[in-house]
Amino acid sequence: MPREIEIKLRIASAPSMRETLEHSGYTVHHAREKEVNLVFDSPAIRLIEHGQLLRLRRIGTRTILTYKGPAENAKHKSREEIEFSLDDGQALESLLDRLGFSPVFRYEKFRTEYTRPGMDGIVTVDETPIGDFIELEGPPAWIDETAHQLGFRDSDYITLSYGALYQRHREATPDAPRDMVFLSPSIHPIE
Numbered sequence: 001m002p003r004e005i006e007i008k009l010r011i012a013s014a015p016s017m018r019e020t021l022e023h024s025g026y027t028v029h030h031a032r033e034k035e036v037n038l039v040f041d042s043p044a045i046r047l048i049e050h051g052q053l054l055r056l057r058r059i060g061t062r063t064i065l066t067y068k069g070p071a072e073n074a075k076h077k078s079r080e081e082i083e084f085s086l087d088d089g090q091a092l093e094s095l096l097d098r099l100g101f102s103p104v105f106r107y108e109k110f111r112t113e114y115t116r117p118g119m120d121g122i123v124t125v126d127e128t129p130i131g132d133f134i135e136l137e138g139p140p141a142w143i144d145e146t147a148h149q150l151g152f153r154d155s156d157y158i159t160l161s162y163g164a165l166y167q168r169h170r171e172a173t174p175d176a177p178r179d180m181v182f183l184s185p186s187i188h189p190i191e
Helices: 014-023 089-098 140-149 162-172
Strands: 003-011 027-041 053-059 062-068 077-086 102-115 122-128 131-137
Touching: 003 014, 003 140, 014 102, 014 122, 014 131, 053 089, 062 089, 077 089, 102 162, 131 140
Parallel strands: none
Antiparallel strands: 003 077, 003 131, 027 053, 027 102, 053 062, 062 077, 102 122, 122 131
């Protein structure tokens, strides 16, 4: 099965990183779009308990269903990933409900995806309610080389999911909302 190999890196500014990437020869592969992600699980939270993820992602009119297996946490996060697009996200949400799955977490972000000719990986710039990040997804050697070229060290690597990062944020900020959502439509407007 296909594997996702990635890391996250916290960045000071999404606009600044987009400029850095463009000056480094990267081009926009997918323009900046808002993503709304719903994580589904059983009432007993069995998937999350076993390190698995069942996610429905909405990007504009597109819907993507993703299953991710337990992560092999090391220097880079590596896990099985099965993903496919759907025409009718509402019907899928109803089907998941009939199978006993319901949304347990919602998170939003604005994502811009970059590639560079001759490179084996993808760089995404993610703007989230808890700060800005880049994700490097590809072969481990490419991830390390790209991270170092962008000025990061191995010690900067983050292998946690956005859900886990948000849980840490909530522990430090008890009045934070249950879900990782933008509280104001004026925050991160589409450029």
